[in-house]
Amino acid sequence: MSYKGRATVNANLRSAEMRITVIGSGYVGLVVGACLADSGNEVVCADVDERKVEKLWKGEVPFFEPGLDDIVLRNVQQRRLRFTTDVERAIRDGGVIFIAVGTPQGDDGSAEMRYVDAVADTIGQALGGGENVLIDGLKIVLTKSTVPVGTSDRIREIIGRNAKQPFVVCSNPEFLKEGDAVNDFLKPDRIVIGTPETPEGTVARRALHELFEPFNRTHDRMLFMDVRSSELTKYAANALLATKITFMNDLANLAERVGADIERVRVGIGSDPRIGYQFLFPGTGYGGSCFPKDVKALLHTSEVSGHPLRLLAAVDAVNKDQKRILLRKIIAHYATEDLTGKTFAVWGLAFKPRTDDMRDAPSIDLITGLLAAGAKVRAYDPEAAANARYYFEDRITYCDGKDACLEGSDALVIVTEWSAFRSPDFDLIHRTLKAPVIFDGRNLYEPERVAARGFTYYAIGRGVALPV
Numbered sequence: 001m002s003y004k005g006r007a008t009v010n011a012n013l014r015s016a017e018m019r020i021t022v023i024g025s026g027y028v029g030l031v032v033g034a035c036l037a038d039s040g041n042e043v044v045c046a047d048v049d050e051r052k053v054e055k056l057w058k059g060e061v062p063f064f065e066p067g068l069d070d071i072v073l074r075n076v077q078q079r080r081l082r083f084t085t086d087v088e089r090a091i092r093d094g095g096v097i098f099i100a101v102g103t104p105q106g107d108d109g110s111a112e113m114r115y116v117d118a119v120a121d122t123i124g125q126a127l128g129g130g131e132n133v134l135i136d137g138l139k140i141v142l143t144k145s146t147v148p149v150g151t152s153d154r155i156r157e158i159i160g161r162n163a164k165q166p167f168v169v170c171s172n173p174e175f176l177k178e179g180d181a182v183n184d185f186l187k188p189d190r191i192v193i194g195t196p197e198t199p200e201g202t203v204a205r206r207a208l209h210e211l212f213e214p215f216n217r218t219h220d221r222m223l224f225m226d227v228r229s230s231e232l233t234k235y236a237a238n239a240l241l242a243t244k245i246t247f248m249n250d251l252a253n254l255a256e257r258v259g260a261d262i263e264r265v266r267v268g269i270g271s272d273p274r275i276g277y278q279f280l281f282p283g284t285g286y287g288g289s290c291f292p293k294d295v296k297a298l299l300h301t302s303e304v305s306g307h308p309l310r311l312l313a314a315v316d317a318v319n320k321d322q323k324r325i326l327l328r329k330i331i332a333h334y335a336t337e338d339l340t341g342k343t344f345a346v347w348g349l350a351f352k353p354r355t356d357d358m359r360d361a362p363s364i365d366l367i368t369g370l371l372a373a374g375a376k377v378r379a380y381d382p383e384a385a386a387n388a389r390y391y392f393e394d395r396i397t398y399c400d401g402k403d404a405c406l407e408g409s410d411a412l413v414i415v416t417e418w419s420a421f422r423s424p425d426f427d428l429i430h431r432t433l434k435a436p437v438i439f440d441g442r443n444l445y446e447p448e449r450v451a452a453r454g455f456t457y458y459a460i461g462r463g464v465a466l467p468v
């Protein structure tokens with residue numbers, strides 16, 4: 001590869017001296033940037049959103065992620081973490097470039113690539129000449145974003161249109177969970193890195209091994225592989241987890257029909273170590289910023305590549321149905337699809353606890369359905385109300401607390417399992433609701449105990465069953 005133009009060659013690979021650029025300061029990019037700065041690297045986070053960057057400079061994290069604000073503030077104060085809207089300058093300043101922009105669902109289900117493409121183009125411009133920080137003569141570009149198989153080739157092609165300095169494109173999918181993201185990044189189960197089998201790939205493997213070493217203390221968690229396998233690994237993990245959840249949801253609906261209790265079945269099967277207890281909780285369907293769009297994107301990839309994943313297509317369809325399960329139970333309870341005059345207290349809006357993320361949250365399907373049926377909604381979520389306004393605007397009432405939410409409501413509907421909802425004051429709920437009815441989408445309570453307190457209690461796969 002030809003090497004033209006001036007460059008600062010950063011040949012010293014000690015992680016303390018690595019200069020890192022993270023493009024996209026969202027849930028993933030900010031965690032990556034802050035945690036890499038905290039382990040001693042000099043990090044610049046670039047984002048096109050000026051308001052976000054302004055807030056970050058003040059140490060304010062523009063979304064809710066436990067523990068992240070402390071790390072951001074500490075590293076800004078210690079000058080290891082900077083923020084900028086000048087993406088090209090940031091690319092010049094980093095030896096390792098993480099692409100962490102969004103890859104939302106496109107119209108046909110495929111991953112929307114325009115943000116990734118735009119970043120690739122800017123990297124190409126930055127490498128088109130002038131000063132650039134390089135590692136062993138190379139700019140190392142990593143895709144953190146979840147991207148379809150073949151994207152690294154696409155990025156390499158886009159960068160190559162303008163680049164005059166050497167670069168290598170590798171895959172490094174992120175497995176963090178919102179709500180526990182910092183811990184997941186600092187103590188990962190595995191660090192998957194896809195590199196090409198080229199001399200540049202060898203340089204990248206060595207540099208990345210050094211970069212991720214601090215997160216690898218007890219044993220080696222780094223899994224090096226080819227780029228396409230790495231890209232597919234991320235989708236495979238999310239698709240398998242979505243399948244596990246969906247299997248349990250489907251089974252829960254069957255359990256109701258046949259008079260079994262899904263919670264007992266869950267414990268019965270989870271005790272088998274080949275199955276395990278994780279991701280066996282039935283609920284209102286998976287949502288969030290990853291599973292729905294990643295399942296759709298993998299399905300799209302499978303279809304265009306001539307091997308449609310039939311099992312995954314069923315998972316997608318069953319999940320769509322499950323997101324209406326609470327609405328179906330409500331309609332069955334009142335024996336009418338017209339809910340005019342009824343008001344529902346909704347506990348939980350975020351797609352899961354410990355986040356303010358509303359992307360593809362099951363609460364959207366529920367509340368949209370309730371409003372369409374003529375009902376009114378009073379909702380409470382400890383963190384997600386501001387983001388929920390984007391979806392519901394002033395069409396629902398946002399309450400300050402879970403008890404205030406109950407006032408004037410006909411029934412309580414639980415959508416997100418925030419821990420504050422686990423041991424409520426049942427007497428207060430009974431006194432405040434117009435009728436003692438709970439629709440619990442998260443199986444938070446024991447049906448017998450809630451029934452003994454005088455409630456009609458609908459749960460998922462237990463409690464009062466949907467009429468056959």
Ligand SMILES: NC(=O)c1ccc[n+]([C@@H]2O[C@H](COP(=O)([O-])OP(=O)(O)OC[C@H]3O[C@@H](n4cnc5c(N)ncnc54)[C@H](O)[C@@H]3O)[C@@H](O)[C@H]2O)c1
Nearest residue numbers: 024025026027028047048049101102103115145146174178
């Ligand atoms: N959120 C998760 O839990 C999670 C977990 C693992 C992987 N991922 C993947 O990581 C990627 C990012 O997800 P996220 O949730 O952090 O997204 P996000 O929407 O929270 O953040 C993306 C950021 O990129 C910025 N951006 C867009 N175009 C840009 C450009 N050209 N230059 C600079 N900045 C730009 C946006 O302003 C935004 O701040 C996605 O591919 C997602 O699938 C997400």
